[in-house]
Amino acid sequence: MYRFFERRLNPFPEAQGGLPPGRFLPFVWHYIRGAVPWLVAMSFFTAIIAVGEVALFGFLGGIVDWLAEADRDGFVQREAGTLILMGGVLLIGLPLATLLQGLVVYQGLMGNVPMSARWRMHRQMLGQSMSFFGNEFAGRVATKVMQTALSVRESVMKVLDVFVFVIVYFASALALVASADWRLTLPLILWAVVYGFIMYWYVPRLGKIAEEQADARSIMTGRIVDSYTNIQTVKLFAHSGLEEDYAKGSMSGFLGTVYRQMRMVTSLNAIVYLNNSLLVFLIAAGGIYLWLGELVTAGAVAAAVGLALRIKSMSQWIMWEVAGLFENIGVVFDGMSMLKKPVAVEDRDGAQPLPPVSGAVRFDDVTFHYGKGSGVIEGLTLDIKPGEKIGLVGRSGAGKTTLTNLLLRFYDAEAGRILIDGHDIAAVTQDSLRSQIGVVTQDTSLLHRSIRENIAYGRPGASDDEILAAAGRAEALGFIHSLEDAKGRTGLDAHVGERGVKLSGGQRQRIAIARIFLKDAPILILDEATSALDSEVEAAIQGSLFDLMEGKTVLAIAHRLSTIAAMDRLIVLDRGEIVEQGTHEALVAAGGLYADLWSRQSGGFLVEPEPANDYSEETD
Incomplete structure (x- = not known):
């Protein structure tokens, strides 16, 4: 039975549904429309429960009148039908409605609705561009995804469950009390007006604070x-105190919103309690007055007072639910500000997968400025033949890494085209493009998973034999077999920690290289691929890297010019333009920028003391 209701909604829908709207109601509808039939069912059973509970107070009033006036002889026979109805409602009707409502709410909606929203939000974030993540904390993005998904559910369910119950309950209570004497409804109406005004004044202010919170x-x-992600940097610079102050500032800002919220809650609680007490007093006083005038029965007074006491207790709950609703609305508005941001790099409508390629690459009059209007890459044209090995050379900021990022389509060129085997990369799917490009970067970070999973990221589904073969070619087997994590997992099963923090820089780089061996893509980008390796390990895997490059189109960036001097062709960049190109020997003989850079190095290592002239690594 539980499983049946748990499977009514798919928590991991395939359809994305596009970018969510930027207005509240359409935004919420975007994530809950698949659950609408079950939300309606929840409201239906909630309304039944509300009517049933009010009916019980009516029965209570009837019992009081019977006990006060009825003749004991033959009582059961005379009232058998009413007593059976009361028993049926109490023992069968309400429990059954509560069970069905609980199955719909707890099995069908509570888990599946936020998970469906969270899944779609997460998929949307995975599709966001590199520039988006460059401007956001990863923890902030994750928090907004988690909070917003839950708040979408709470906003909808509070309206369709809590407020349906409250509205139906109050309307039924008015009808029941009015059936005894319409004057008894006046305290209820007065209470509702005052209560509504209190909520009207307080709740939006609480919602605004909740959004800020x-x-x-x-x-x-x-x-x-x-701070945790960069804990090594924190400790290397002995800046724990600085990080404490950095976190304390945000904690103080958060605590300030909590203090403001709690001040309002305290005054709201006191005012609501006073209004509730006034309701009970007026109902009781009015009931007694009407009873003394023989206008109502004792049972009617008992039912009215009982309902007033029930509404009094409910009003505290309603207050928190209303405040919770606006708090969740505030959270949704806060999440919308991030989730509605368009994706900077998207697959075009009708984009086709890139077919298997030989690796011919053409940059055709490409311009890119990171949206700044000038600088970085200016009208660059470059043809790379299939299987050609290209070295990219230039000072810091010359555009080397930007060029490879454009080839990977982390950004779209602002002008011009980039072609692979004649296919415009802007017209193919991003996944199919990147599946045919292998990349080893200078800053290698690994997933907090096992060695096996990290290497198999290059080709999911690879066998252990294939994984071990790739690790062997990357000279990584020696340390892999000796690994053991905190939970006792060893070898390929050992986990590497967040961003691979449990491994040395050289070990992380070798895992990354093993991953690319396994991927075996026709185009290879090496961005300081061996920068984290000591000379002995670098020499050991250099032969394997040349094996990997065999038959592939290669774009390599390196600090040490000696590591790319043997490439087929060197492309010298300066301020986003190609200023020289040719073999190492030809460029040295030409006496241009490359020769100047080479002269500053001895055997490929830096010799000049000026830091500004020592580094040619890309930072744009």
Whole structure:
């Protein structure tokens, strides 16, 4: 039975549904429309429960009148039908409605609705561009995804469950009390008006604070996660105190919103309690007055007072639910600000997969400025033959890494085209493009998973034999067999920690190289591929790297010019333009920029003391 309701909604829908709208109601509808039939069912059973509970108070009033006036002789026979109805409602009707409502709510909706929203939000974030993540804390993004998904569910369910119950209950209570004497409804109406005014004044203000609090919470989380993610840098610079102050600032900002919220809650709680007490007093006083005038029965007074006491207790719950609703609305608005951002790099409508390629690459009059209007890459044209090995050379900021990022389509060129085997990369799917390009970067970070999973990222589904073969070619087997993590997992099963923190830089780089061996893509980008390796290990795998490059189109970037001097052709960049190209020997003989850079190195190592002239690594 539980499983039946748990499977009514798919928590991991395939359809994305596009970018969510930027307005609240359409935004919420975007994520809950698949659950609408079950939300309606929830409201239906909630309404039945509300009517049933009010009916019980009506029965209670009838029992009081019977006990006060009825003749004991033959009572059961005379009232058998009513007593059976009361028993049926109490023992069968309400429990059954509560069970069905619980199955719909707890099995069908509570888990599946937020998970479906969270899944779609997560998929949307995975599709965001590199520039998006460059401007956001990873922890902040994760917090907003988690918070917003839950708040979408809470916003909808509070309206369709809690407020349906409250509205139906109050309307039924009015009808029941009015059936005894319409004057008894006046305290209820007065209470509702005052209560509505209190909510009208307080709740939007609480919602605004909640929106600010959600943003403050995500900033606080982002700062804390940022410190943990970069814990090695924190410790290397002995800046624990600085990080404490950095986190404390955001914690203080969050705590300020909590203090403001709690001040309002305290005054709201006191005013609501006073209004509730006034309701009970007026109902009781009015009931007694009407009873003394023989206008109502004792049972009617008992039912009215009982309902007033029930509404009094419910009003505290309603207050928190209304405040919770606006708090969740505030969180949704906060999440919308991030989730509605368009993806900077998207597959075009009708984009086709890139077919298997030989590796011919053409940059055709490409211009790119990171949206700044000038600088970086200016009208660059470059043809690379299939299987040609290209070295990219230039000072820091010359555009080397930007060029490879454009080839990977982390960014779209602002002008011109990039072609692979004649296919415009802007017209093919991003996944199919990147599946045919292998990359080893200078800053290698690994997933906090096992060695096996990290290497198999190059080709999911690879066998252990294939994984071990790739690790062997990357000279990584020696340390892999000796690995053991905190949970006792060893070898390929050992986990590497967040970003691979449990491994040395050289070990991380060798895992990354093994991953590319396994991927075996026709185009290879080496961005300081051996920068983290000591000379002995670098020499050991250099032969394997040349084996990997065999038959592939290669774009290589390196600090040490000696590591790319043997490439088929060197492309010298300066301020986003190609200023020289040719073999190492020809460029040295030409006496241009490359010769100047080479002269500053001895055997491929830097010899000049000026830091500004020592580094040619890309930072753009």
